[in-house]
Amino acid sequence: MDTKKFCSLPEEELKAVLRGRMNEHRFEHSLNVAERAVFLAEKYGADPEKAYFAGLIHDICKGIPSEEQLAMIKAEGIEPDEDTLKSPALWHSIAGAIYAEHELCVSDEDVLNAVRYHTSGRGNMSILEKVIYMADLTSAERNYPDAEYTRNLTDKSLDEGIAYGVRWIAGDLERRGLPKGKDTEALLKEYENVKITE
Numbered sequence: 267m268d269t270k271k272f273c274s275l276p277e278e279e280l281k282a283v284l285r286g287r288m289n290e291h292r293f294e295h296s297l298n299v300a301e302r303a304v305f306l307a308e309k310y311g312a313d314p315e316k317a318y319f320a321g322l323i324h325d326i327c328k329g330i331p332s333e334e335q336l337a338m339i340k341a342e343g344i345e346p347d348e349d350t351l352k353s354p355a356l357w358h359s360i361a362g363a364i365y366a367e368h369e370l371c372v373s374d375e376d377v378l379n380a381v382r383y384h385t386s387g388r389g390n391m392s393i394l395e396k397v398i399y400m401a402d403l404t405s406a407e408r409n410y411p412d413a414e415y416t417r418n419l420t421d422k423s424l425d426e427g428i429a430y431g432v433r434w435i436a437g438d439l440e441r442r443g444l445p446k447g448k449d450t451e452a453l454l455k456e457y458e459n460v461k462i463t464e
């Protein structure tokens with residue numbers, strides 16, 4: 267696709283940047299998320315090109331050290347709240363949106379938010395944000411115990427997929443003694459009445 271619609275680089279150069287910033291496994295994951303995001307976008311009414319682009323770059327800062335991710339966030343003038351500071355897994359998403367805006371000249375707010383919230387989720391997500399959140403959880407190489415189930419559920423209903431996904435994530439955070447944070451809490455609350463029908 268023409269990634270220059272959304273950033274300063276053509277697709278092959280963008281992929282070279284990604285390859286330089288992450289290992290092979292994460293690069294493959296990024297390609298898989300992009301591909302899965304297109305499928306979900308077409309099915310649920312997001313822009314497939316934006317979905318591909320956002321999927322491709324969503325983990326662009328995951329390969330750098332956590333301290334660097336946090337430093338990028340602080341340099342941007344963002345003061346993370348206490349829960350975010352306790353959750354290094356969230357930092358690459360926030361840093362990724364900062365990198366996308368400043369280094370790749372991405373200006374589309376929906377794309378930036380899809381990157382920014384792909385790990386935590388949040389309340390009132392746009393369709394693109396939902397698509398990237400679930401594409402990340404259900405990309406082709408994902409093989410956690412419920413991956414296949416979550417993938418099939420998401421193919422049937424994006425909202426049921428999110429309801430299942432966010433409950434699973436919340437449970438996992440609880441088991442690991444980590445805070446859910448206000449954004450994941452908001453998503454959990456928004457979806458608390460969504461019934462999973464299978």
Ligand SMILES: [Fe+2]
Nearest residue numbers: 324325328385
């Ligand atoms: Fe991520």
Ligand SMILES: [Fe+2]
Nearest residue numbers: 295324325402
């Ligand atoms: Fe990811």
